[in-house]
Amino acid sequence: MDNRSRYFPHVLPVRWAALPSTRLLIAAVAAAVLLAGWHLTAPATHADDPSYDNPVTYGAAQDKITGITVGDIDADGDLDLIAVKDGQQSAAYLNDGQGHFFDGVIDDCAAQASVLRCFGAPDDHFTAVTLADVDSDGDLDGVALAGSGQSRIFVNDGRGSSSPAAFGFSLSAGRSLAAGDLNGDGSPDLVVGDRAQNVVFFNDGRGNFYSGRLDSCDTPPAGVACVGARAHRPSRWPTWTAMGGWTLPSPAVPTVNHRVPFT
Numbered sequence: 001m002d003n004r005s006r007y008f009p010h011v012l013p014v015r016w017a018a019l020p021s022t023r024l025l026i027a028a029v030a031a032a033v034l035l036a037g038w039h040l041t042a043p044a045t046h047a048d049d050p051s052y053d054n055p056v057t058y059g060a061a062q063d064k065i066t067g068i069t070v071g072d073i074d075a076d077g078d079l080d081l082i083a084v085k086d087g088q089q090s091a092a093y094l095n096d097g098q099g100h101f102f103d104g105v106i107d108d109c110a111a112q113a114s115v116l117r118c119f120g121a122p123d124d125h126f127t128a129v130t131l132a133d134v135d136s137d138g139d140l141d142g143v144a145l146a147g148s149g150q151s152r153i154f155v156n157d158g159r160g161s162s163s164p165a166a167f168g169f170s171l172s173a174g175r176s177l178a179a180g181d182l183n184g185d186g187s188p189d190l191v192v193g194d195r196a197q198n199v200v201f202f203n204d205g206r207g208n209f210y211s212g213r214l215d216s217c218d219t220p221p222a223g224v225a226c227v228g229a230r231a232h233r234p235s236r237w238p239t240w241t242a243m244g245g246w247t248l249p250s251p252a253v254p255t256v257n258h259r260v261p262f263t
């Protein structure tokens with residue numbers, strides 16, 4: 001006879017066997033205790049875990065960076081940092097091959113060309129940036145979205161320097177940007193999240209995108225597709241319309257364009 005039966009000869013064996021729910025309850029409590037202990041225990045550390053004790057800095061403290069992405073824009077095998085700014089000089093910060101980047105003020109793009117590739121103008125108001133090989137020549141081109149003013153494509157010469165081309169609306173309110181081949185023709189297209197109207201700009205296959213006015217999503221220009229509802233912000237419409245933007249019904253009513261050519 002075991003100790004349990006010796007001290008509780010009638011009670012415990014009967015209850016233990018007759019109440020399987022009790023055993024399940026005990027097992028569940030034990031599992032909960034074990035799981036809680038596992039979560040509360042500090043995770044094990046390993047010698048090869050990454051450490052952030054010595055962060056690498058880039059740029060300057062006063063930089064107004066509004067968007068950033070990474071990519072090897074000078075084709076030397078390492079990832080560079082591409083930063084767009086609001087009212088300051090945007091630039092690609094070149095990787096020195098060991099993960100170090102220029103960490104000062106940009107005051108002379110030509111003189112700092114060994115560590116930077118400037119693009120755009122200091123008075124551009126960019127809000128987002130992405131990289132894509134829009135002209136299919138094998139290098140990454142930059143796409144910078146403007147929160148106000150003109151958005152631009154920066155066509156890479158293969159060494160990280162670029163020439164600009166306009167895309168999008170001259171009066172934009174862009175906030176977010178992504179690139180991807182939405183119509184399956186092999187060329188990356190651009191998806192723009194804009195405070196007035198979300199839009200897809202289709203690549204013509206040579207890296208060119210529509211730039212100009214968007215008067216109506218009912219009859220959008222070639223290469224443009226509206227997505228989702230038009231923003232209903234009447235306080236902005238008079239200024240927008242006066243500067244060559246939308247032709248709006250009165251009163252402005254949110255609409256949805258169902259003719260997005262995703263196929």
Ligand SMILES: [Ca+2]
Binds near residue numbers: 074077080094095
């Ligand atoms: Ca590089």
Ligand SMILES: [Ca+2]
Binds near residue numbers: 132133135140141156
């Ligand atoms: Ca390219």
Ligand SMILES: [Ca+2]
Binds near residue numbers: 180183189
């Ligand atoms: Ca495409």
